[in-house]
Amino acid sequence: MPRTEAILVTFTLVLYAVSFSSSVAALAMGRERLLSLGRWTALCGLGLHAGALAARWAVSGHAPVATPYENASTGAWSIVLLTFLAPRRWRLFRGAGAGAMALALIILGWGTTGDTSFGPMAPSLRSVWLYVHVFFAFLAYAGFSVASGTALGYLWKAKRGEVGLLARLPVLEDLDLTVFRYVVFGFITCAVMIAAGSIWAKDLWGAYWSWDPVETWSLVAWLTYGVLIHLRVTYGWKGRRFAWFALLAIVLVIVAYFGVGQVVTATQHVFTVPEPPIF
Amino acid sequence: MRAIDLVAVEWREFVAFLRTRALVLVSILLLTGLYGIGLAVPQRVRLAPSAYAAWRASRPRLVRALEAAGLTDVFRSPIVYFATGLFFASLLAVIWERIPRIVRRTRLEHGIPLEPAALARRKGTRRIPVAEEEEAVRRAAGLLEASGYRIYEPRPGALRAVRFRWAPLGFLAFHGAFGLLLAGAITIDLTRYSAWATIGEGEAFDAASGPFRNPPKPPKTGAAHPELAFQVLDVRPERESGMQKRLGADLLFAGEATPRHVEVNQPAVLGSTSVLITGAGPAPLFACGAPGGASSGVWVKMKLDRDGVTHFALPECGLRVAVRPAEQPQRLGKNGQGVMLQATGAALGPEALADGVEVLILRAGGVERRGVLVPGGEMATDDVGGRLAMPEVRLYATFEIVDERGGALLWVGFALGVLGLVFRLVLFRREVVAVASGGAVLLAFAAEGAGLAGESSLLARLELFVASPEEEG
Numbered sequence: 001m002p003r004t005e006a007i008l009v010t011f012t013l014v015l016y017a018v019s020f021s022s023s024v025a026a027l028a029m030g031r032e033r034l035l036s037l038g039r040w041t042a043l044c045g046l047g048l049h050a051g052a053l054a055a056r057w058a059v060s061g062h063a064p065v066a067t068p069y070e071n072a073s074t075g076a077w078s079i080v081l082l083t084f085l086a087p088r089r090w091r092l093f094r095g096a097g098a099g100a101m102a103l104a105l106i107i108l109g110w111g112t113t114g115d116t117s118f119g120p121m122a123p124s125l126r127s128v129w130l131y132v133h134v135f136f137a138f139l140a141y142a143g144f145s146v147a148s149g150t151a152l153g154y155l156w157k158a159k160r161g162e163v164g165l166l167a168r169l170p171v172l173e174d175l176d177l178t179v180f181r182y183v184v185f186g187f188i189t190c191a192v193m194i195a196a197g198s199i200w201a202k203d204l205w206g207a208y209w210s211w212d213p214v215e216t217w218s219l220v221a222w223l224t225y226g227v228l229i230h231l232r233v234t235y236g237w238k239g240r241r242f243a244w245f246a247l248l249a250i251v252l253v254i255v256a257y258f259g260v261g262q263v264v265t266a267t268q269h270v271f272t273v274p275e276p277p278i279f
Numbered sequence: 280m281r282a283i284d285l286v287a288v289e290w291r292e293f294v295a296f297l298r299t300r301a302l303v304l305v306s307i308l309l310l311t312g313l314y315g316i317g318l319a320v321p322q323r324v325r326l327a328p329s330a331y332a333a334w335r336a337s338r339p340r341l342v343r344a345l346e347a348a349g350l351t352d353v354f355r356s357p358i359v360y361f362a363t364g365l366f367f368a369s370l371l372a373v374i375w376e377r378i379p380r381i382v383r384r385t386r387l388e389h390g391i392p393l394e395p396a397a398l399a400r401r402k403g404t405r406r407i408p409v410a411e412e413e414e415a416v417r418r419a420a421g422l423l424e425a426s427g428y429r430i431y432e433p434r435p436g437a438l439r440a441v442r443f444r445w446a447p448l449g450f451l452a453f454h455g456a457f458g459l460l461l462a463g464a465i466t467i468d469l470t471r472y473s474a475w476a477t478i479g480e481g482e483a484f485d486a487a488s489g490p491f492r493n494p495p496k497p498p499k500t501g502a503a504h505p506e507l508a509f510q511v512l513d514v515r516p517e518r519e520s521g522m523q524k525r526l527g528a529d530l531l532f533a534g535e536a537t538p539r540h541v542e543v544n545q546p547a548v549l550g551s552t553s554v555l556i557t558g559a560g561p562a563p564l565f566a567c568g569a570p571g572g573a574s575s576g577v578w579v580k581m582k583l584d585r586d587g588v589t590h591f592a593l594p595e596c597g598l599r600v601a602v603r604p605a606e607q608p609q610r611l612g613k614n615g616q617g618v619m620l621q622a623t624g625a626a627l628g629p630e631a632l633a634d635g636v637e638v639l640i641l642r643a644g645g646v647e648r649r650g651v652l653v654p655g656g657e658m659a660t661d662d663v664g665g666r667l668a669m670p671e672v673r674l675y676a677t678f679e680i681v682d683e684r685g686g687a688l689l690w691v692g693f694a695l696g697v698l699g700l701v702f703r704l705v706l707f708r709r710e711v712v713a714v715a716s717g718g719a720v721l722l723a724f725a726a727e728g729a730g731l732a733g734e735s736s737l738l739a740r741l742e743l744f745v746a747s748p749e750e751e752g
Contacts, residue, residue, distance in 0.1 A: 120524040123543035184704045191700060195693035203544050206473065206555050206681040208689055209464075211322070211354045216314050223311045227304060229704070233727075234300055 001116040002059045008052035009073070009112065015045030016080070016105045023098035027165035035168070039093050042080060042101055049077045049108075062121040065134040070118070072111025075257075076104040078138040079145050086178075094170060096178075099149030129200030136193035141253055143186030144225070148250035151179045151243040158240055176238055179246050183232075187225045194218055214256065221252035297372035306366040313362055317353040320345055324352060367461055374454050384447040384708065387431035390439050391723050395716035404723045407746050412436060412715035415745045419713040419720070422744050426737055428711065436715030443709060446727075449702025456696030459688050466685025470551075472498045472505060473682075479562045479578050479675040483510040486680060498682070505552045505682035508533035514674035516559045528556050528676045551684050558677040561604075561632050563654070563669045567596035570664040580675045581636075598660060598667065599641040605634040605651050632672055640667070703727075711738070713745065720745050 001009070022038035025031070053074060056064045064070035083093055083100040093100075154175040157166045169175065197215070198208045209215065228245050231237040237245070296302065323331055335342045342351065349356030383389045391401065398404055409415040413436040420430050420438050428440035474495030476484050484490065486507040497503045509532045517525040527542040532549065541547045546555040566576035575595035579602065582589045588603045635653040639646050640660050650658040657668035707727040714721045722745065724738060 120519040122523055123526045126525070126542075127544040129544075188697065188700045188704065191697055195697065198689070198693070200544075202553075202686065203546055203555070206546075206553060206679045208467070208686070211317065211325070213318050213325075216318055220311050220314050220318075223307055223314075227307050227311070230300075230304060230307070 001118075002055055005052045005055040005059070008048050008055060009108070012045045012049040012052060013105070013108060013112075015041045015048065016101055016108070019045060020098060020101035020105055023093075023101060027098065027168055030165060030168055035094065035097075038097060038101070042093070042097065043084065046077070046080045046084065049073070049080070053077060056118065060118045060121075062125075063131060063134075065130065066121050066125050067115070067118060069111045069114050069116045071134075072107050072114075074134075075138055075141065076108035076111070078142040079104045079107070082139070082142040082146055094168065096146055096149040096153055099152060100146060103145055103149065124204055127200055127203065129196055129203070132196040133193055133200055136189045136196060140186045140190035140193050141257060143182045143189060144250055144253045147179050147182035147186060147246050150175055150182065151246040154179060154243040155240065155247065158243070172239070176242065179243055180232060183225060183228060183246055187222070187229055190218070190222045190225065194222060217252070217256040221249070221256050224249050224252055294372050294375075297369045298376050302365075303369050303373060306362060306369050309362045310359070310366055313353055313356075313359050316350055320350050320353065322351060322353065324354075363461075367457070370454055370457060374451060377450065381447045381450055385444055387429060387439060387441055387444065388433070390441065390710045391712040391725055393433065393437045393439060393712060393714055395714050395721060398712065398714050398721045398723055399716065401723055404721050405742065406716075406719045406721055407742060408719045409746060410718075412718065412720055415720045416713045416715050419711075419722075419741060419745050422741055423711055428709075438713050440711045440713075441708065443702070443706045446702045446706050446708045449699045449704075449706075451699070452695050453699025453703055456692045456699060459692030459695060463685040463688030463692060466688060467683045469499045470501055470685065471681070471683040472496065472503075474504075474680045475677065476680065477580055477675055477677050478511045479580060480511055480514055480673045482675075484508065484678070484680075486682075492677070495680075505680075507549065507552055507554075507680065507682075509554070511676060512538050514559050514676045516674070526556060526559055526676075528559070530554065551686075552680065552682040555679040555681070556676050557679050559674055561672050562675040563632060563636065563672040565591070565593065565600065565602075566668045566670055567593045567598055567660065568666045568668075569596040570661075578673065578675075581632075593667075596660070596665065596667075598665075600667070601639040601641060602636045602652075604631050605637050636669060638667065711741070713741075 019038045019042035022034045022041060026034035026038055053064050056070070056073075060066075064074050079100050083097060153169055154172060157169050157175065158172055160166050170178075194215075197218075201210065201215075202208045228237075228242070228249060231245070232242055321331070321334060326334070345351050349358060353359055392398055399406070407415075416436050416438055420432065420440070423438075423440035424430055426442075428442045429444060430438055430440050432438040472486075472495065474486065474489075475492040476490060477492050478484050478490070482490075484507075486495075486504040489495075495504065509530045512529040512531055514528045515525070516523070517527075525542065527540055529538040529540055530547060531538045532547070539547045541554060541556045543556060546553040560581055562578045562580045564576055564578050566574065568574045573595045575593045577591055577593060579589055579591045581602065581604065588601050590599070590601050592599050632654060635651040635656070638650050638652050638658065640648040648658075648660060652658055652667070652669040654669055654672050657666050659665065660667045710725045712721075712723040712725075722742060
């Protein structure tokens with residue numbers, strides 16, 4: 001890892017940790033100042049994180065989407081970014097900030113424990129479709145993650161009511177709508193991700209679709225979110241049922257990204273780090 | 280009742296059953312579940328034959344049961360075809376039934392009723408007392424028009440404002456896209472030809488005769504192979520810090536004057552045929568000289584995989600030989616793959632043989648002689664003057680040749696599907712109705728998708744504005 005990036009990532013982790021702690025403390029103690037501290041430290045962390053990604057990009061000569069560490073770092077950044085991109089009136093940071101920061105911390109922390117080195121981009125990754133595919137994958141997975149985090153907030157508040165820290169969260173109706181919006185956002189971006197991957201696969205492997213385990217699992221996750229949207233739009237599912245489904249569906253995304261490559265070896269999507277060359 | 284009428288009744292009932300929401304959901308869940316099974320149960324097409332045979336031998340009863348149920352090749356099993364058919368039949372029935380309703384919803388005159396009595400009974404209708412009710416409705420029209428709404432005003436004092444009136448067509452676009460994707464997939468399945476070839480620099484390939492690495496897979500319909508022939512002029516793998524960076528080749532296609540350059544991710548495309556480069560390696564020339572004066576030579580395409588040993592024979596000299604690079608190539612990750620998607624584009628250049636080639640001269644009883652050959656060098660193959668030399672090294676590349684039709688349907692399907700989703704779920708139809716009624720204005724709102732929450736500030740302004748024109752600013 002380049003020195004500049006290492007310094008920036010270290011500070012990012014510290015700021016994300018402070019943001020997470022402050023956000024949880026704000027909810028627990030009902031202090032607006034702590035929430036504000038959480039929001040600002042997250043925003044500063046996001047800026048430093050962007051700097052770390054840019055530093056890596058500048059040194060490696062390619063976008064940080066080629067190794068598991070790079071994907072973890074960019075993925076964590078996307079989650080925090082998406083939390084801040086929501087309109088102010090959604091008050092998303094209040095509802096899902098702690099969850100989003102926890103997720104970003106875990107993913108970035110997990111990434112830094114692996115191999116953080118980089119090399120030239122493999123020939124198979126030298127395609128404009130990589131950027132389209134990966135960009136939309138990050139948007140989709142970040143969208144589903146935020147939906148899931150907000151759903152957790154909804155369920156928590158729905159169970160306990162307007163007591164203590166839960167009174168600080170947005171009203172249930174707003175949380176429910178936010179979950180749906182992020183599910184829709186994730187569903188559309190996931191569709192683009194799958195389509196872009198399919199088009200890329202035609203140039204790379206000669207076939208649009210190969211029933212590769214990662215492909216299949218992504219399709220399963222997409223179809224499941226499709227069912228969720230159908231349940232909402234045609235059956236009018238709202239509230240707890242909808243939140244439970246949105247919360248649990250994230251498991252499919254986690255398996256698609258982290259699980260399949262670890263369990264199934266016969267996949268073209270190898271999420272492993274190259275061993276060092278011996279000559 | 281005539282028989283034909285009975286059939287018609289049965290048919291209508293069947294179509295009604297197909298379009299029930301429960302069936303739509305069940306078919307999606309069934310497909311999702313079956314795809315999930317494809318991940319949990321080892322699939323024959325994705326396993327090496329030896330691995331599949333080993334699994335079959337270790338769990339014979341289980342594997343036989345799974346095979347009988349079609350679950351070891353689930354993506355092409357009858358139950359997946361049935362589920363897919365059910366999904367599309369259901370989809371078609373739903374779309375067919377919805378078309379008139381959706382088209383109606385694109386019209387401005389369609390929507391929340393404008394009759395005051397019906398509107399007053401409608402849940403969520405707000406009654407705002409005003410002095411000049413028709414004037415208030417006109418003010419509402421101005422505000423809504425300025426906010427991007429189209430106004431339908433069948434009579435003074437009653438209006439319907441609609442934003443994104445064409446959005447309901449998104450439903451048809453998204454679900455119709457599945458039809459295009461299915462048509463594309465079927466067309467590809469019927470017309471797809473694929474072949475793999477390993478070809479050295481200077482060698483030629485012809486889809487009619489090869490050379491092929493494995494027997495080509497002909498299409499289910501149409502000509503047995505595409506009209507394609509080319510010569511490999513040059514293969515160029517490029518490494519940096521010991522890692523693969525680029526892989527390309529120059530190919531001269533029959534009937535063309537200038538060569539085309541192919542790279543990983545940049546296949547040569549000739550009509551419906553694509554030529555993809557997927558790997559490369561060194562192909563040294565091994566030449567032998569026997570004591571009796573016989574001589575021969577062969578270009579040997581050396582295997583790339585770890586510990587891979589390449590066998591070849593030089594019958595004129597009575598030699599059977601096994602070779603491998605003296606220095607192991609870069610270690611690859613599990614399954615011979617390395618970094619993400621490294622599987623395609625794994626390649627070695629001549630530098631892989633810089634330390635020479637380990638050579639085993641084989642006889643019936645085993646290894647007769649062993650040695651290391653460097654480019655330009657030679658070694659003795661026996662004690663009576665036999666020689667084996669490696670005078671030259673050139674490169675070979677592995678190509679995948681694919682010919683298929685139907686890709687354009689997939690592209691259009693993808694684009695239409697995404698557009699449909701955006702229209703259906705993001706730019707959904709919003710509708711506001713304002714009707715003058717007995718000293719008040721009745722306001723009603725309707726929206727699909729995420730509801731009108733995004734328009735809350737506009738609606739709040741509208742209510743204030745209708746009640747009092749001073750609120751306009």
